[in-house]
Amino acid sequence: MAGEIEITMQPSPVFLIMGVCGAGKSAVAQALAGALNGTFLDGDDYHLAEHVKDMSAGIPLNDLVRKDWLRRVCRAIVAARRERDAPVFIACSALKKSYRDFIRREVGPLCVLHLAGDPELVRERMTGRPDHFMPISLIESQFRDLEPPRAPEEGVHVLDISPPLESVVHEALAISRRVVANAGSHPHAEDRHSVGNTHRP
Ligand SMILES: Nc1ncnc2c1ncn2[C@@H]1O[C@H](COP(=O)(O)OP(=O)(O)OP(=O)(O)O)[C@@H](O)[C@H]1O
Numbered sequence: 034m035a036g037e038i039e040i041t042m043q044p045s046p047v048f049l050i051m052g053v054c055g056a057g058k059s060a061v062a063q064a065l066a067g068a069l070n071g072t073f074l075d076g077d078d079y080h081l082a083e084h085v086k087d088m089s090a091g092i093p094l095n096d097l098v099r100k101d102w103l104r105r106v107c108r109a110i111v112a113a114r115r116e117r118d119a120p121v122f123i124a125c126s127a128l129k130k131s132y133r134d135f136i137r138r139e140v141g142p143l144c145v146l147h148l149a150g151d152p153e154l155v156r157e158r159m160t161g162r163p164d165h166f167m168p169i170s171l172i173e174s175q176f177r178d179l180e181p182p183r184a185p186e187e188g189v190h191v192l193d194i195s196p197p198l199e200s201v202v203h204e205a206l207a208i209s210r211r212v213v214a215n216a217g218s219h220p221h222a223e224d225r226h227s228v229g230n231t232h233r234p
């Protein structure tokens with residue numbers, strides 16, 4: 034019936050914690066999800082075994098492989114939001130702008146937290162976690178591929194990773210809390226033929 038209003042709540046926000054290997058994406062995303070009762074997803078869980086094998090052998094992923102991987106990552110984000118109405122924190126390198134735009138097309142707007150540091154620091158951090166599949170030899174190609182997000186790209190925040198993890202998380206938390214509060218306070222009212230709350234990815 035014309036004139037009825039459907040209140041469509043904003044879907045819960047998606048935080049893309051991005052950056053090169055060893056920048057601290059998993060550690061930060063996990064801490065944020067824990068503090069904000071969100072869902073933590075690790076992009077590394079969606080690589081095919083053969084590509085993990087390639088990376089372990091020092092072979093960087095190409096655009097085609099990454100596109101396929103990002104498709105799986107996006108499916109996981111959509112599924113997580115369906116399962117639980119809570120912010121999603123995805124740790125995912127998303128090095129190029131086209132990769133981030135692909136994710137936006139699939140899941141909607143993102144709050145991007147770029148964990149930024151220099152290759153020397155990243156090397157140091159990676160040396161401190163020897164059991165990970167990603168070899169130090171791939172740092173160079175990660176920086177080569179990195180297109181740091183900057184205006185006019187939307188929803189971008191850059192965090193310096195040189196302070197201790199607690200400080201980086203503290204700063205990321207302040208940003209995330211604002212985004213979560215903002216998302217919760219802006220329901221859309223749309224002209225629809227039914228009344229109800231819809232939570233849609
Ligand atoms: N700010 C920090 N200060 C000190 N150590 C940190 C900091 N951030 C992360 N680390 C440590 O650095 C290492 C790399 O972090 P983490 O595995 O979270 O990075 P990542 O970006 O998820 O890496 P990858 O994408 O390669 O899986 C870990 O041992 C982590 O505990």
Ligand SMILES: O=C(O)[C@H](O)[C@@H](O)[C@H](O)[C@H](O)CO
Binds near residue numbers: 093094
């Ligand atoms: O985009 C890429 O090149 C890869 O996905 C890597 O960045 C890994 O996922 C990861 O960061 C492992 O260290």
